[in-house]
Structures are given as structure tokens and as C-alpha cells.
Amino acid sequence: MTFQDKLRGAVDRNNSLLCVGLDTDPSRLPPGLGIFEFNRAIIDATKDIVCAYKPNLAFYEAEGLDGLKALEDTRAHIPDDIPVIGDAKRGDIGNTATYYARALFRMLAFDAVTVNPWLGFDSVEPFIRYSDRGVFLLCRTSNRSARDFQDLKADGQLLYEHVARKALEWNTRGNIGLVVGATYPDELRRIRGLCPTMPLLIPGIGTQGGDVEVVVKNGVDGTGAGILINVSRAVLYASAGSDFAEAARAAALRLRDCINRSRRE
Amino acid sequence: MTFQDKLRGAVDRNNSLLCVGLDTDPSRLPPGLGIFEFNRAIIDATKDIVCAYKPNLAFYEAEGLDGLKALEDTRAHIPDDIPVIGDAKRGDIGNTATYYARALFRMLAFDAVTVNPWLGFDSVEPFIRYSDRGVFLLCRTSNRSARDFQDLKADGQLLYEHVARKALEWNTRGNIGLVVGATYPDELRRIRGLCPTMPLLIPGIGTQGGDVEVVVKNGVDGTGAGILINVSRAVLYASAGSDFAEAARAAALRLRDCINRSRRE
Numbered sequence: 001m002t003f004q005d006k007l008r009g010a011v012d013r014n015n016s017l018l019c020v021g022l023d024t025d026p027s028r029l030p031p032g033l034g035i036f037e038f039n040r041a042i043i044d045a046t047k048d049i050v051c052a053y054k055p056n057l058a059f060y061e062a063e064g065l066d067g068l069k070a071l072e073d074t075r076a077h078i079p080d081d082i083p084v085i086g087d088a089k090r091g092d093i094g095n096t097a098t099y100y101a102r103a104l105f106r107m108l109a110f111d112a113v114t115v116n117p118w119l120g121f122d123s124v125e126p127f128i129r130y131s132d133r134g135v136f137l138l139c140r141t142s143n144r145s146a147r148d149f150q151d152l153k154a155d156g157q158l159l160y161e162h163v164a165r166k167a168l169e170w171n172t173r174g175n176i177g178l179v180v181g182a183t184y185p186d187e188l189r190r191i192r193g194l195c196p197t198m199p200l201l202i203p204g205i206g207t208q209g210g211d212v213e214v215v216v217k218n219g220v221d222g223t224g225a226g227i228l229i230n231v232s233r234a235v236l237y238a239s240a241g242s243d244f245a246e247a248a249r250a251a252a253l254r255l256r257d258c259i260n261r262s263r264r265e
Numbered sequence: 266m267t268f269q270d271k272l273r274g275a276v277d278r279n280n281s282l283l284c285v286g287l288d289t290d291p292s293r294l295p296p297g298l299g300i301f302e303f304n305r306a307i308i309d310a311t312k313d314i315v316c317a318y319k320p321n322l323a324f325y326e327a328e329g330l331d332g333l334k335a336l337e338d339t340r341a342h343i344p345d346d347i348p349v350i351g352d353a354k355r356g357d358i359g360n361t362a363t364y365y366a367r368a369l370f371r372m373l374a375f376d377a378v379t380v381n382p383w384l385g386f387d388s389v390e391p392f393i394r395y396s397d398r399g400v401f402l403l404c405r406t407s408n409r410s411a412r413d414f415q416d417l418k419a420d421g422q423l424l425y426e427h428v429a430r431k432a433l434e435w436n437t438r439g440n441i442g443l444v445v446g447a448t449y450p451d452e453l454r455r456i457r458g459l460c461p462t463m464p465l466l467i468p469g470i471g472t473q474g475g476d477v478e479v480v481v482k483n484g485v486d487g488t489g490a491g492i493l494i495n496v497s498r499a500v501l502y503a504s505a506g507s508d509f510a511e512a513a514r515a516a517a518l519r520l521r522d523c524i525n526r527s528r529r530e
Contacts (some may be wrong), residue, residue, distance in 0.1 A: 023361070058361045061368035065337070068330055089357050091381055093408040096288070097321045103326035116356055118383040118403060120410025138383060144360040144385075145385025148431060152419035159414070166413060 003111045003175065006083045007199070011225060017263070018256045019085065020046055021203065021232030022055040022074060026063060028237055030244055035063065035070035040077050040245075042236060045245040046252045052111075052229055053078055054201075055136035056087040071223070075108055083111040086227075089138060089165075091116030097126040107131050114179055114201070116165050120159045121170060122178060131173040134199070139191060142181025159254045162186060164194045176258030177201055180219070182210025184238065189218040200227045205255070206234030212255070216262035224263050231255055268376045268399035268440065271348045272464070276490060282481075282528070283361030283521045285311055286351065286468065286497030287339060290319040291328060293502055295509055300328065300335035301323075303509075305342050307501060310510040311517045314435050318343055319466075319495055320351040340373055348376035350466065350493075354403060356381030359447050361476045362391040377401060379444055379466070382428050386435060396438040399464070404428045404456060407469030409447025425452060442466055444483070447475025447494070454483040465492045470520070477520070481527035490511045496520055 011017060022039055028037050044054065055074060061068035078084050086108055090100040104113045105127075112134030115127050127135045140150055140160040149222070150160040166177050178195065180188050180252040182204030192200065200219055204210040212229070235255070239247030276282060287304055294303050308318065320339060321382045324334035343349050351373055355365040370392075377399030380392050392400045405415055405425040415425045420428070432441050443460065445453050447469030457465065467476040467482055477494070484492040500520070504512030 025364075027300075028267075056357070056361055057366075058368065060359070062364040062372065064368075064372040065330060065333055068333060072330070073357065089355070089381075090323075091356070091383075092323055092354050093406060094410075096304035096321055099323035099327040103323065103329075107327065107329040116354075116381050116383055118356075118381055118407060118414060119406050120413030122408050122410040141358060141384050143384060143387050145359075145387040149383060149424070150385070152417075152424070152427060154417035154419040154424070159417070159419070162414065162417060173493070228331030260378055 002132045003083055006081065006111055007051060009217050010082050014049050016051045016256045017225060017227055017229055017259050018050050018135065018252060019052040019054050019201070019228040019230040020050050020235050020252060021087070021230045022053055023059050023232040024236065025059055030240065030242055035060070035067065036073040039070070039074040041245040042167055042248050043077055045249040046235070047079055047082060049249070049252050049256050050082065052083045052085055052228055054085040054087050072108065075110070083113070084172065085112040085134070085136070086110035087114045089114050091119050091123050093119060094122040094126060096136045097123050101126045101130060105133050114138060117166070123168070124170060124189050126172055128170065128175055130256055131175055134177055136177040136201045137163060139167070139168050139177060139178040139179050140187045142183045142208055142210070146181065146184070147241045161194060164191050167198065168195060171198070179203070183208055183216045185211070185214045188215065192219055192221070197221055197226065201230060202227055203230040205229055206231045212258050213262045216259055220263065229259055267397045268348055271346065271376055272316060275347050279314050279316060280449065280492055280525065281314055281316045281521045282490060282492055282524050283315050283517060284317040284319050284466070284493040284495040285315050285500050285517060286352070286495045287318055288324050288497040288502065290324055295505065295507055299373065300325070301338040304335070304339040306510040307513050308342055310514040312344055312347060314514070314517050314521050317345065317348045317350055317493055319350040319352050333492050337373065338377070350377040350379070350399070350401070351375035352379045354379050354381050356384050356388050358384060358393060358530070359387040360414070363390050366391045366395060370398050379403060383432070386431070389435060393435065393440055396440055399440050401442040401444050401466045402428060402432050404432070404443040405449055405452045407448045407473055407475070407484055411446065411449070420491055426455065426459060429456050432463065433460060436463070444468070447480045448473055450479045450483045457484055457486070462486055462491065466495060467492055468495040470494055471496045477523050478527045481524055485528060494524055
């Protein structure tokens with residue numbers, strides 16, 4: 001089953017465009033709980049209301065081999081019918097990118113990954129060659145310094161628009177999507193205009209301050225879907241106590257329903 | 266000791282600007298040898314003739330937890346007075362970049378890392394904050410598709426020139442360097458012109474086809490140094506047989522001496 005099919009299945013079944021980011025920071029866990037135990041509880045509490053999970057590899061790598069073992073266990077615990085996006089933001093020359101693709105798609109069995117486009121086509125191609133997996137290119141990121149390079153104008157177009165156009169050109173297998181920060185709703189609207197049917201992975205809601213309603217309005221495709229709104233900290237750390245899983249479920253439900261209300265407006 | 270001091274020490278002691286890339290591919294090892302055993306033999310055979318080692322994380326990640334254990338063992342085997350550059354090409358928003366910096370500088374204890382600048386200053390800052398470590402930004406990479414984005418012209422400057430200028434602006438701690446492919450000698454010359462004293466990490470000699478003499482001429486700073494010429498496959502796989510370590514030493518010696526001859530010309 002392709003990433004797109006699996007995503008569509010989860011979106012429909014759980015009536016959700018909410019992706020939960022598993023950016024698990026050991027220093028923020030309830031006492032006595034390991035990374036995997038925490039993630040397992042979060043997954044068990046939210047798996048019927050999300051369209052995807054997105055672990056960011058940085059948080060696991062920061063814990064060394066133990067962290068990577070926790071990532072493997074986490075990935076294995078996620079039900080087969082929910083897609084898992086490995087947020088790795090890798091990017092390297094072709095020969096090397098082949099090894100990153102192997103690490104992410106084979107060893108870690110992610111259904112999709114995020115990829116940094118700065119090195120151009122031959123750095124992206126080893127990922128999109130896995131035609132049953134998804135590849136989200138970093139187009140306009142959610143951080144303040146995104147503008148340092150992504151907003152430069154070349155040949156009459158902003159850099160992030162160049163990335164969006166290249167993504168269209170490279171999308172011969174239909175498995176490319178874009179990462180666009182919720183914190184930049186105008187840029188989101190322009191990107192959706194350039195790429196009417198491409199899936200958009202949208203971080204930046206919650207702690208980073210993006211507005212759900214505006215994001216949905218500016219981001220959805222012609223069918224009222226085509227976006228994955230990622231929330232990490234506002235779900236994971238909804239409570240610092242032993243009720244963290246129920247609090248995460250309540251926060252995720254509120255977000256899912258808020259997104260769905262915005263879709264209907 | 267800072268990365269710069271350690272690098273200068275190794276350059277002087279070994280009279281070398283050669284960095285050996287530990288891009289170890291299990292499918293290319295002599296029969297019966299593991300990744301770490303192979304790397305150990307390569308290090309033992311070359312540690313008196315290199316200025317640095319540069320493992321690329323992709324090759325280790327592609328082997329899962331075993332690969333990462335081999336990377337840790339390899340890092341630990343490199344003598345303390347030779348700097349180790351973790352070629353990870355990470356790049357993420359500030360909060361996340363902090364965790365990548367921790368993974369690379371604390372868990373893996375690299376003296377320097379490569380970082381992708383696409384997300385701008387706040388994605389780079391968590392790395393340069395480690396003032397005793399080095400940070401090489403991907404400026405003009407060695408691959409063919411580098412031109413897809415890095416050669417676009419904005420405000421009268423090519424994108425890679427924007428990166429070089431930002432690197433100068435961000436270099437308040439004096440620990441930033443640039444990655445510039447040997448396969449683009451004209452770009453290398455322009456970048457050296459913009460950044461007269463910044464260390465340049467130069468891959469692309471050997472298998473990728475860059476020319477040592479031109480690279481040295483266009484890359485060195487005013488003191489005839491300031492470059493690290495990285496070679497991976499042409500050293501690691503100089504022989505496919507049981508004499509691989511001696512062959513690697515011979516290849517590394519030839520390269521080191523070829524670089525030094527070019528410096529004197």
C-alpha cells in the first residue's frame with residue numbers, strides 16, 4: 001500500500017487531518033517514564049483521532065543508542081494502518097542520499113520522510129525512487145529565520161516558490177509533498193496556488209503560534225483535505241502529570257475538531 | 266581545546282590538508298570484516314598523514330543500531346589530537362536543532378559538523394553556540410544538481426554567495442567554515458574571495474573527479490592553508506583485498522603529497 005493510500009485511509013477512518021509529532025524530550029516526561037513508554041501511551045490514547053504520526057529524529061538521536069532503540073520501538077508500536085512520517089530533514093549528494101533513504105525507509109520503515117531540497121534533484125531522487133513512500137520537501141519552514149534564504153527573489157520568484165515548482169517538475173511518481181509552516185499563512189496560500197493537489201505537511205500550530213482556521217482556509221486542496229496539520233508539544237505535554245495521556249487525547253480531540261470545523265466553514 | 270586549535274595542530278604535525286572520509290559501505294568491505302574493524306585499520310594506517318577524519322552519518326544509519334554502535338566505536342578509536350568532523354548535514358528549526366547539536370557534539374563528541382543552511386540563522390545558531398566546535402555550512406556542494414537552487418541569482422548575487430556572506434555575518438565566535446565542492450573550482454575561487462580566512466571543507470576529489478592542483482590554487486587562504494580536502498572512496502577502497510589498509514595508506518600518502526606539491530607551486 002502506498003503512503004498516499006494509507007494516509008487517505010487514516011484521514012477517512014479517523015475523520016482527521018491532525019498529525020501528532022512525537023518530539024519526545026526526556027526532560028519533560030513524567031517521573032519514572034522512558035521515551036518509549038511515554039510514546040506508547042500517547043499513541044494508544046490518540047490512534048483513533050489522528051491521520052499520521054511524525055517523530056522528529058533529533059529528539060531520539062540526542063539520547064544516543066537508547067534513543068534510537070526507543071524510536072524503533074515507537075515505530076513498531078504504531079498501528080499498520082496509520083502512516084508514520086520520519087521527520088529527518090536529510091539532504092546529501094546522490095550516492096549518500098541512497099544510504100539515508102535506506103536508513104529511513106528500510107531500517108526504520110517510515111511511510112514518508114521530510115527532505116531538505118538545498119542540494120537539488122539528485123539529492124532528492126534516491127528518496128522519491130521509493131514510489132510507495134512519501135517525500136515532503138522543506139518549502140517554507142515555520143521558523144523566523146526561514147526568510148534568510150527561502151524569501152530571496154530570483155528570476156521574479158521567491159526561493160520557496162522555486163522549490164514548489166521544482167517539486168511539481170520532479171513529481172513524476174506522484175509521491176512528493178511540501179512542508180509549509182503554519183506561521184506563514186500568506187506563503188501557504190501562494191504555495192497551495194502553485195501546487196493545487198500536492199499534500200502539504202504543516203507544522204507550527206500550537207506552541208509556535210499558527211492559527212488553525214487561517215491555515216485550513218489557505219491550505220486545503222479542492223476536496224477540503226490535502227493537508228496534515230502537525231502538532232507536537234501542545235499534545236505531548238498537555239499535562240505534566242500522570243494524566244498526560246488523557247490530557248494528550250483531550251488536546252488532540254480539540255485540535256482535530258477545530259480543524260474539521262474550519263474545513264466546513 | 267577548540268576545533269580550530271586541534272585542526273591546526275594536526276595540519277602542522279602531519280604536514281597535511283587531507284581529510285579522510287569514513288563513508289564505510291558494508292557491501293564493499295573485505296570478507297569477514299565489520300564496519301568498525303575496517304575503520305580501525307584505516308585509521309591506524311593513516312593517522313599520521315591526515316589532518317582530520319570525516320564520517321558521513323548516512324552510511325552508519327543505513328545499518329541501524331549496529332551501524333551507530335560502529336560509529337561510536339570508530340569515533341572513540343580516533344586519536345584525541347586529530348579532529349573528527351561529523352558529516353551529518355542537519356538543519357531544523359531552533360528548538361529541534363538544539364537536540365541535533367546535542368546528539369552530534371555531546372553524544373558523538375564530534376569536533377565539528379556539517380550543517381545545511383536552508384532554514385536560516387536560527388537553525389544554525391544552536392550549533393555555533395558550541396564555541397569550541399566547528400560548523401561547516403553547505404555553501405556550494407559537489408553534486409551536479411547543486412545548481413538547481415545554489416546558483417539562482419537574487420539581488421545580484423548567486424545563492425551560494427548569499428550563504429557565504431551570511432556565514433561571515435554569523436561568525437561572531439569564529440567557528441564557522443564552508444563546504445565547497447572540488448568539482449566547481451570557479452565557485453571555489455569566488456567563495457575564497459568572499460571569505461579570505463574561513464576554513465573550507467572540500468569534498469569531490471577522487472571518485473567525483475575534482476582536480477587537486479586547481480582546488481589547492483583556488484582554495485587556499487593567504488597562508489597557503491585553510492582548506493581540508495576530503496577524500497573517501499579513493500582511499501577506503503584503494504584495494505578490495507586483504508591489503509586494503511596498506512593500499513589506503515599509499516593512496517592517502519599520494520594525495521597528501523600531491524596536495525602539498527600544489528601548495529608550493
